[in-house]
Amino acid sequence: xxxxxxxxxxxxxxxxxxxxxxxxxxxxxxxxxxxxxxxxxxxxxxxxxxxxxxxxxxxxxxxxxxxxxxxxxxxxxxxxxxxxxxxxxxxxxxxxxxxxxxxxxxxxxxxxxxxxxxxxxxxxxxxxxxxxxxxxxxxxxxxxxxxxxxxxxxxxxxxxxxxxxxxxxxxxxxxxxxxxxxxxxxxxxxxxxxxxxxxxxxxxxxxxxxxxxxxxxxxxxxxxxxxxxxxxxxxxxxxxxxxxxxxxxxxxxxxxxxxxxxxxxxxxxxxxxxxxxxxxxxxxxxxxxxxxxxxxxxxxxxxxxxxxxxxxxxxxxxxxxxxxxxxxxxxxxxxxxxxxxxxxxxxxxxxxxxxxxxxxxxxxxxxxxxxxxxxxxxxxxxxxxxxxxxxxxxxxxxxxxxxxxxxxxxxxxxxxxxxxxxxxxxxxxxxxxxxxxxxxxxxxxxxxxxxxxxxxxxxxxxxxxxxxxxxxxxxxxxxxxxxxxxxxxxxxxxxxxxxxxxxxxxxxxxxxxxxxxxxxxxxxxxxxxxxxxxxxxxxxxxxxxxxxxxxxxxxxxxxxxxxxxxxxxxxxxxxxxxxxxxxxxxxxxxxxxxxxxxxxxxxxxxxxxxxxxxxxxxxxxxxxxxxxxxxxxxxxxxxxxxxxxxxxxxxxxxxxxxxxxxxxxxxxxxxxxxxxxxxxxxxxxxxxxxxxxxxxxxxxxxxxxxxxxxxxxxxxxxxxxxxxxxxxxxxxxxxxxxxxxxxxxxxxxxxxxxx
Ligand code: GLN
Ligand code: ZN
Numbered sequence: 001x002x003x004x005x006x007x008x009x010x011x012x013x014x015x016x017x018x019x020x021x022x023x024x025x026x027x028x029x030x031x032x033x034x035x036x037x038x039x040x041x042x043x044x045x046x047x048x049x050x051x052x053x054x055x056x057x058x059x060x061x062x063x064x065x066x067x068x069x070x071x072x073x074x075x076x077x078x079x080x081x082x083x084x085x086x087x088x089x090x091x092x093x094x095x096x097x098x099x100x101x102x103x104x105x106x107x108x109x110x111x112x113x114x115x116x117x118x119x120x121x122x123x124x125x126x127x128x129x130x131x132x133x134x135x136x137x138x139x140x141x142x143x144x145x146x147x148x149x150x151x152x153x154x155x156x157x158x159x160x161x162x163x164x165x166x167x168x169x170x171x172x173x174x175x176x177x178x179x180x181x182x183x184x185x186x187x188x189x190x191x192x193x194x195x196x197x198x199x200x201x202x203x204x205x206x207x208x209x210x211x212x213x214x215x216x217x218x219x220x221x222x223x224x225x226x227x228x229x230x231x232x233x234x235x236x237x238x239x240x241x242x243x244x245x246x247x248x249x250x251x252x253x254x255x256x257x258x259x260x261x262x263x264x265x266x267x268x269x270x271x272x273x274x275x276x277x278x279x280x281x282x283x284x285x286x287x288x289x290x291x292x293x294x295x296x297x298x299x300x301x302x303x304x305x306x307x308x309x310x311x312x313x314x315x316x317x318x319x320x321x322x323x324x325x326x327x328x329x330x331x332x333x334x335x336x337x338x339x340x341x342x343x344x345x346x347x348x349x350x351x352x353x354x355x356x357x358x359x360x361x362x363x364x365x366x367x368x369x370x371x372x373x374x375x376x377x378x379x380x381x382x383x384x385x386x387x388x389x390x391x392x393x394x395x396x397x398x399x400x401x402x403x404x405x406x407x408x409x410x411x412x413x414x415x416x417x418x419x420x421x422x423x424x425x426x427x428x429x430x431x432x433x434x435x436x437x438x439x440x441x442x443x444x445x446x447x448x449x450x451x452x453x454x455x456x457x458x459x460x461x462x463x464x465x466x467x468x469x470x471x472x473x474x475x476x477x478x479x480x481x482x483x484x485x486x487x488x489x490x491x492x493x494x495x496x497x498x499x500x501x502x503x504x505x506x507x508x509x510x511x512x513x514x515x516x517x518x519x520x521x522x523x524x525x526x527x528x529x530x531x532x533x534x535x536x537x538x539x540x541x542x543x544x545x546x547x548x549x550x551x552x553x554x555x556x557x558x559x560x561x562x563x564x565x566x567x568x569x570x571x572x573x574x575x576x577x578x579x580x581x582x583x584x585x586x587x588x589x590x591x592x593x594x595x596x597x598x599x600x601x602x603x604x605x606x607x608x609x610x611x612x613x614x615x616x617x618x619x620x621x622x623x624x625x626x627x628x629x630x631x632x633x634x635x636x637x638x639x640x641x642x643x644x645x646x647x648x649x650x651x652x653x654x655x656x657x658x659x660x661x662x663x664x665x666x667x668x669x670x671x672x673x674x675x676x677x678x679x680x681x682x683x684x685x686x687x688x689x690x691x692x693x694x695x696x697x698x699x700x701x702x703x704x705x706x707x708x709x710x711x712x713x714x715x716x717x718x719x720x721x722x723x724x725x726x727x728x729x730x731x732x733x734x735x736x737x738x739x740x741x742x743x744x745x746x747x748x749x750x751x752x753x754x755x
Contacts, residue, residue: 001307001317001363003054003356004286006204006239006261007061007157007324008045009349011510013331017041018514021064025098025514031090038062042143046152052353053360056155056200059147060140061324064090065097065123065513068167069110071159072096072125075185076136077168079126081107089137097123097513111669112512113167114605116206116242118293118327119519119561121512122167129172133181135188144196156193160203160238161186161223166216167207176215179222186223187230194234200259202237206323208252209243209267211610217251228256237261241288241323243609244269253279261286264306265322266293271306278313285314288322289359290352295328295507295521295563296384297347298355300362300377307363319359325349329507329518342502342523345384384567389499389525396575404624406631406639406659410684413635413661420636421547421594425718425755426709428748429479429688431642431664432551432597433487433728434468435737440485461486462539469543475738476745479595480548482540484730490553490599491561492520498580500526501562521563522573528580531587538591549595549640550588555581555625560602571621578628589633597640598629600658604645619654626658638662644727646674646689652681664688666726669695672711679715687716690726691747692740697732699739705747718755723748 011017020037023029029037042062049057063070072078073093082095085104094100099109110123127133140156147154161182165175175182186203193201208220228236237259238252244267245252252260260279262270264287279285287310289303303319310317331350332343347355358377362368369375406413443464447457468483487493495501502523508516533550541548555577564570581598588596603626608618630639641660646667648655655663667674667689675689691708692700712721723744729737 001360003360004056004318004320005054006321007058007326009326010062012041015508021514046147053357058157059143059154060156067159068125069097069123071164074137076134077125077127079128117606125168127168127170133185135185141192155200155202156198157202160205162220163205163207176219183223183226186227190231190234200235200237202239204239206242208240208245208248212247224255243267249273259284259286263288263322265291281315284316284318286318286320288320290321290355292321292323292325293327295346296566297380300374303359304368319356334506335504341383344380392525392527404627408635416635417638426723426748426752427478428723428745430481431728432481433484433730435732435734436730465540466543469540475741480546482536491558494553495520497532498526498528500524519562522565526576526580528583532584534587534591537593547594549597550593552581552598554598554600556622557600557602560606574621574625578625582629585630586632589637595638599642601644604648623654623657646670649677656683656685660685662686664724666690668693668726675712675715686720688722688724692725694726697736699736702743702746705744706750709751
């Protein structure tokens with residue numbers, strides 16, 4: 001039985017690629033140094049896999065920024081605005097990834113989207129109509145050759161043509177019309193790999209796990225039939241992940257493939273599909289059994305049972321990761337602050353390599369369950385199941401339907417809130433954070449390193465908050481915030497103040513380009529230790545007569561941006577976290593806070609890939625979890641929420657059912673296109689569609705913001721509109737922030753005068 005890895009993390013166990021690339025961006029490292037550093041990392045990653053006994057080690061999973069952007073370059077889909085800068089290939093690529101402003105011109109980056117249901121972002125490739133597609137990069141072949149020179153007969157990987165076709169923006173003629181052209185480029189790539197001596201080539205097709213239409217199936221056939229007809233003796237592995245391929249399984253079975261990779265971790269129906277219809281005897285089934293999104297040790301008993309069943313159904317079997325390991329950290333080794341039990345329960349990328357090898361070995365035994373490897377695995381997993389909190393469980397179990405319902409109804413609350421808050425029309429506010437300047441970060445770093453004590457740290461935080469409150473008053477905002485200077489990250493901060501979370505030192509995961517995140521791990525049952533934000537909000541409120549809006553992170557976002565448990569259903573975890581945040585909400589209200597914002601930045605992101613799983617699934621627990629957080633407050637307390645994306649056209653009713661009083665969301669980048677849809681749907685929550693984009697240092701002019709507001713008011717009544725930026729301001733500089741907010745206030749005043 002072969003072992004196969006779909007993809008490996010590339011940023012470096014110590015984020016070497018991030019730091020080196022950022023040095024290159026700043027002009028502190030040469031291109032030669034960057035290329036050499038990247039090569040060094042690739043070698044290190046291949047060697048780690050070889051040492052772990054992996055048979056099919058991927059090459060081409062490396063990227064300087066993102067794999068879909070690499071694929072665009074490979075097929076020659078580089079928009080003219082980037083080519084015309086006249087930069088070298090690497091800098092043209094970086095211009096696509098992050099924009100370019102300099103002597104050669106001024107262009108924005110390609111837009112970015114979430115990669116399926118992960119927190120990784122890809123660049124939306126654009127395929128210009130006037131450019132013929134052709135094989136235009138040697139990177140995947142060079143990397144294959146690089147591994148070969150190291151004595152590694154690798155399995156090169158490419159993002160497959162179907163997924164590329166589905167995720168790219170086709171300008172002019174669409175993917176269906178140009179399928180032959182695209183297939184031809186891939187056929188040439190296969191020929192190049194064959195000439196270099198490759199045995200297997202992997203084509204990654206996560207788009208096959210989505211809901212597919214008849215036209216999609218036609219496209220799949222139109223791409224793969226010519227491609228596979230040209231493959232010669234090369235073995236082609238069609239690798240799917242992030243779910244099952246129920247809509248195209250029949251078609252895929254009929255294709256002239258040598259390997260089919262299926263996801264048995266997230267693919268709810270995968271096993272059922274294989275049971276109902278086996279693969280051709282010549283085809284190898286790559287069984288994705290070692291999850292690439294979770295951080296827990298594999299359940300050997302379960303994986304071996306699946307492998308045993310599959311062995312009956314199909315003669316050629318390989319054991320594989322369920323998706324790329326890009327989405328997990330490198331290794332548990334440096335996490336010395338964790339307990340032995342905790343370390344034993346975890347498996348990051350390196351540990352997962354070992355799991356693949358062990359599963360292969362165990363699968364070959366007559367009685368695998370009694371082998372020491374299997375026994376050790378079962379023991380480590382059992383230890384993790386200990387440590388439940390009976391009080392938390394009992395409290396969650398006692399939640400009733402009434403706890404999910406806030407009374408009185410929203411319209412009646414709106415009247416109480418109008419009286420209590422005394423705000424005029426079109427109130428101005430921000431989303432919470434203010435610029436995290438070097439000074440803010442240095443204060444936190446000094447405290448973490450023990451250079452200053454808690455008192456000194458907090459006293460500096462109080463000063464920062466005071467400065468921020470004064471600045472907001474001077475700018476003329478109506479509803480103020482404390483600035484979030486105590487938070488490095490909106491999830492980590494709450495995790496640190498709740499029981500049940502583990503924090504790692506080195507467990508970084510790439511989010512996009514050179515940006516990495518270090519998600520906390522939910523280890524045990526979750527509860528609040530004590531008040532978290534009450535003091536800092538109270539301090540901010542003591543400095544001003546204007547209302548200060550408290551700032552919390554919601555349960556769905558805390559859950560979605562952490563590594564969740566496997567032994568507890570997400571619905572149950574969400575209730576536990578919701579109850580903990582609810583305690584904070586109630587304490588804030590008791591302390592006199594009149595406006596509380598509960599951010600659900602990541603609610604949309606984990607919406608299941610298939611519509612059938614939205615209701616009767618995710619939304620059925622995510623929306624109630626949010627309601628549970630705020631259902632206990634009085635009518636005059638105003639609850640806000642915030643979402644980072646405005647792409648919720650298809651779940652508008654569900655968002656309304658969160659029953660917040662006000663919701664702000666990102667809208668400027670998408671030109672407020674959702675606003676008319678809100679009107680059409682009779683959206684009843686008051687809204688603050690962001691009036692300017694905070695992802696750019698650009699200062700919006702007053703007239704520009706006025707225009708945005710007027711266009712919003714064409715669809716929505718002024719009584720239910722708030723005026724705010726798109727998102728938090730933590731990544732911005734202080735000067736541009738102040739200028740932008742001044743313009744925002746001026747625009748709101750001008751528009752108010754006219755309504
Ligand atoms: N309150 C948070 C902030 O302003 C919200 C961030 C977010 O939506 N990602 O930073
Ligand atoms: Zn946001």
